[in-house]
Amino acid sequence: MTDTAAGKPANNRVAPPSALRRHGSQLGIISVGLVMWLSFVIAAPAVFTNVNIYAAFAQTTPQFGIIALALTFVVITGEIDLSFPSVMALGTAAFCLVTAYGGAPWYLGLVVAFATGAACGLLNGFLVAKLNIPSLVITIGTSFLFRGLELVLMNGTGVPLTAKEYPAMHAIFREPVFGFPVQTLWMIVIAGVLWVLLNRTRFGAHVFLVGDNPTSARLMGINVVGVKTGAFVLVGVLAVFAGILTSIYGYYFWPTTGDGFLLNTIASVFLGGTSVFGGTGSVIGTFVASYIIGAINAGIVSAGINAFYTQLAFGFVIVISVVLQIIIERRIRRQSLTGR
Known part of the structure; x- marks a missing residue:
């Protein structure tokens, strides 16, 4: 039965969300970043100019930002991975074993390192997705295992590198390109690839669908x-990439590589607008949020x-981000039910 047949005019259908609403999260993140930067400039102008x-x-x-970009995918599916700091260390250790101790060329070491990261991710994925073990619990366990x-x-x-x-x-991985930090260039390239993967491929569409409702996704x-x-x-592969970087x-x-990266990375994901409940997330949001987190870190230290x-500060960022997401999602859900 159509809306017209039911006595409701067709033009009463809920309008599609505006561009401001669709990109409101990213605009909010950028606004937070600008306000924070201005605050740092005012507080310590000699440092921040x-x-x-x-x-x-x-x-x-x-x-840590490169890992946050990958972790966005996992969180969108409704899961979490807390083992990536240990994967950073294990994958880089594999590189060192093959090259420094085994005498293999650096490119073969990279292959082994990335394969190690992929294997770690495969194990996490099998335990979580196939055996239905809560990701929070199992990735704490595998974190100790990998470390x-x-x-x-x-x-x-x-090992000296x-x-x-x-x-x-x-x-x-280290030398600047025309004076520009190569690390940021790598992050821009990876963010671009992951944006395409998430927003322009079938896999990306499935990531959102699985996070929104895994039962419906399975029926589809x-x-x-x-x-x-x-x-x-x-996450495993890019954690190793970040470890080598x-x-x-x-x-x-x-041997302690990866320690201290957990809070920065998770804060970047949630500040970037990725929902703790899954089904919603943005590569661009995580990218911008990572630099906001980096600025907080640099700002606090540089300001003395x-x-x-x-x-x-990171604790506040995570708590406030999650609370705001819940408030916004409840409001959107209420508006979708009432049509206004």
């Missing part, structure tokens, strides 16, 4: 297990405030 501080966090933000394996393999020792020993790696013939597993594999930047692989306050 110096180009060096921007170059510094343009080099360090991608170390323990890395420590055993490396015997708790680090200097330009003399790895000139090609430093040229690719979507491989829910495959989609969730693919998202976890993506971090280690090359510091000229050294430390105790670095311990960064965790307090």
Whole structure:
């Protein structure tokens, strides 16, 4: 029965959301970033009018921002991955074992490292999607598993990754391109690829559908297990990429690689507008939010405030972001039900 036949005029249908509503989350994030930047400039003008501080966090933000971009996919599917700091370390350790100890060329080391990250993601995806184990619980467990394996393999020792020993790696992952930080260039490229993957491919559409309603997605013939597993594999591979980026930047692989990245990464995902309930998320939002988180970190330290306050700030960011998302989603749901 049509609306007209039911006695309701056709023009009473709910109008599609406006561009402002569709992109409101991203606009809000950008506004927060601008307000925060202005606050830092006013508080410490000598520091925040110096180009060096921007170059510094343009080099360090991608170390967690790249993982946040991938983690966005997992969170959109309604899951979470807390094991990525350990995957960073294990994958980079695999690179060191193959190259520094095994004498293999750097490109073969990268293949082994990325394969290690993919295997970690595959295990997480299998345990979560196939065995239906809550992702929060299982990725805490695999985090200890991966970290323990890395420590055993490396015997708790680090490996130098200097330009003399790895000139090609430093040229690719550390040296600026025309004075621009190559780390940010990598993040821009990866963000572009992931934006296309999420918004212009069948896999991306399935990611949203699975996160919105996995039961309906399954009835539509979507491989829910495959989609969730693919998202976890993506996190594993890009966590290793970030681990290598971090280690090359510091000229050294430390057994503790990845420690301290958890809060930054999760804060970037939720501040970027990805719903804690799944079904909603944005690569662009996470990209911008990562640099806001990086700016908070750099701003607190550069302004001479105790670095311990960064965790307090990130905690506020996560809590406020999640609460605002819940309020907005409830309001949108109520409007969709009432038609106004």
